[in-house]
Amino acid sequence: xxxxxxxxxxxxxxxxxxxxxxxxxxxxxxxxxxxxxxxxxxxxxxxxxxxxxxxxxxxxxxxxxxxxxxxxxxxxxxxxxxxxxxxxxxxxxxxxxxxxxxxxxxxxxxxxxxxxxxxxxxxxxxxxxxxxxxxxxxxxxxxxxxxxxxxxxxxxxxxxxxxxxxxxxxxxxxxxxxxxxxxxxxxxxxxxxxxxxxxxxxxxxxxxxxxxxxxxxxxxxxxxxxxxxxxxxxxxxxxxxxxxxxxxxxxxxxxxxxxxxxxxxxxxxxxxxxxxxxxxxxxxxxxxxxxxxxxxxxxxxxxxxxxxxxxxxxxxxxxxxxxxxxxxxxxxxxxxxxxxxxxxxxxxxxxxxxxxxxxxxxxxxxxxxxxxxxxxxxxxxxxxxxxxxxxxxxxxxxxxxxxxxxxxxx
Amino acid sequence: xxxxxxxxxxxxxxxxxxxxxxxxxxxxxxxxxxxxxxxxxxxxxxxxxxxxxxxxxxxxxxxxxxxxxxxxxxxxxxxxxxxxxxxxx
Numbered sequence: 167x168x169x170x171x172x173x174x175x176x177x178x179x180x181x182x183x184x185x186x187x188x189x190x191x192x193x194x195x196x197x198x199x200x201x202x203x204x205x206x207x208x209x210x211x212x213x214x215x216x217x218x219x220x221x222x223x224x225x226x227x228x229x230x231x232x233x234x235x236x237x238x239x240x241x242x243x244x245x246x247x248x249x250x251x252x253x254x255x256x257x258x259x260x261x262x263x264x265x266x267x268x269x270x271x272x273x274x275x276x277x278x279x280x281x282x283x284x285x286x287x288x289x290x291x292x293x294x295x296x297x298x299x300x301x302x303x304x305x306x307x308x309x310x311x312x313x314x315x316x317x318x319x320x321x322x323x324x325x326x327x328x329x330x331x332x333x334x335x336x337x338x339x340x341x342x343x344x345x346x347x348x349x350x351x352x353x354x355x356x357x358x359x360x361x362x363x364x365x366x367x368x369x370x371x372x373x374x375x376x377x378x379x380x381x382x383x384x385x386x387x388x389x390x391x392x393x394x395x396x397x398x399x400x401x402x403x404x405x406x407x408x409x410x411x412x413x414x415x416x417x418x419x420x421x422x423x424x425x426x427x428x429x430x431x432x433x434x435x436x437x438x439x440x441x442x443x444x445x446x447x448x449x450x451x452x453x454x455x456x457x458x459x460x461x462x463x464x465x466x467x468x469x470x471x472x473x474x475x476x477x478x479x480x481x482x483x484x485x486x487x488x489x490x491x492x493x494x495x496x497x498x499x500x501x502x503x504x505x506x507x508x509x510x511x512x513x514x515x516x517x518x519x520x521x522x523x524x525x526x527x528x529x530x531x532x533x534x535x536x537x538x539x540x541x542x543x544x545x546x547x548x549x550x551x552x553x554x555x556x557x558x559x560x561x562x563x564x565x566x567x568x569x570x571x572x573x574x575x576x
Numbered sequence: 577x578x579x580x581x582x583x584x585x586x587x588x589x590x591x592x593x594x595x596x597x598x599x600x601x602x603x604x605x606x607x608x609x610x611x612x613x614x615x616x617x618x619x620x621x622x623x624x625x626x627x628x629x630x631x632x633x634x635x636x637x638x639x640x641x642x643x644x645x646x647x648x649x650x651x652x653x654x655x656x657x658x659x660x661x662x663x664x665x
Binding site (some may be wrong): 216375376377378380381391392393434435436470471472 | 613616634635
């Protein structure tokens with residue numbers, strides 16, 4: 167085995183479930199054409215809801231997508247999204263059935279909140295309907311480590327297995343930690359990412375009460391932006407040590423070059439410029455890249471007034487004049503804010519952007535918002551050579567996680 | 577001060593770390609170190625206290641929330657509208 171300092175981490179599989187496509191390829195096709203997955207909120211009571219839109223996934227049949235696994239078929243929707251994306255990613259990587267050396271493999275799948283629909287149903291049964299018992303699977307469906315566990319069971323993954331929790335940075339933390347474990351020599355491969363299925367009545371009411379949701383749509387960096395839009399989904403990667411992947415004869419999609427995480431230690435909702443800035447700088451250092459080598463940034467870009475200005479300032483602090491040469495976009499404009507899954511979905515978008523030499527757009531962009539003066543790839547995606555792409559995730563609480571991807575090593 | 581103003585000032589004070597003894601109507605909310613999340617909590621408290629709904633989005637600058645007095649006026653007009661609607665119904 168190569169010494170840990172020389173180990174390189176590559177991506178050999180990717181899977182996604184989003185409101186604009188329920189596979190990585192379908193999602194990417196949606197991004198290429200600027201498809202919008204935000205639509206009228208359905209499937210719940212509208213009582214006292216004044217936000218009536220979300221990025222819900224309406225063409226996901228768990229019996230079809232998780233047909234080989236009865237436990238997954240009975241799991242919470244969040245685990246089913248994760249299972250579907252993991253199966254897609256593992257199949258692409260060439261892992262069918264149990265992995266060759268389970269103790270050298272990891273399953274790190276995070277979620278902002280876990281099985282929220284299950285929790286809400288359990289409380290409705292108990293407190294409203296006064297039922298004698300909750301569904302027997304309420305606990306197992308609820309826990310936010312259940313997706314990671316289901317995937318470890320599915321593939322005989324016997325090494326590190328847990329979920330990360332860091333709100334909107336959850337998936338990026340999961341991917342980053344798996345990368346570090348592979349780099350350190352602890353494991354050879356891992357399934358990593360995030361999943362979220364929290365477009366529920368209770369969640370809509372909680373977000374509505376914070377007054378940060380848009381009633382119209384998700385318009386990052388645009389003048390007309392007036393809040394974010396909740397959505398659901400999953401984004402999952404298969405990461406491997408480069409030599410391990412080559413020995414298996416795996417087809418390599420990209421290299422995960424760098425990762426960094428910082429915390430603002432400032433405020434729950436008002437981000438600092440310094441925290442995201444240092445996370446981006448440290449990720450570049452970890453990748454061994456100069457800032458001028460980055461071509462594309464998949465921004466956190468939530469379409470809240472505060473985030474988009476703050477992120478723009480941080481990008482300028484890191485990249486200086488090169489900031490204006492970058493293609494920046496927020497794909498949340500299309501798939502909405504997938505919360506804990508966001509970093510996974512956006513990692514897939516970043517890898518696809520490198521593969522195709524195509525920066526996906528920020529749709530719904532009218533005119534630039536105040537202080538938003540970068541090239542946000544307005545409304546239409548753009549062909550350009552993308553050697554290195556950065557994916558930003560910044561969460562409530564000031565939790566920042568940044569991933570840097572590059573081309574498959576030759 | 578009237579009853580609505582009294583209640584609103586006490587809600588503001590409850591949500592401030594070091595509330596001053598007197599909060600004049602012309603005081604800017606910004607000067608009370610009230611930020612977006614504080615304002616969401618304050619609006620919730622006001623809605624709960626008066627049984628009304630106040631349209632408010634933290635992503636938009638709303639003049640109604642510029643000063644203590646403007647909040648009081650907004651709440652009074654919503655209460656009046658509610659009363660008018662109730663009478664017509």
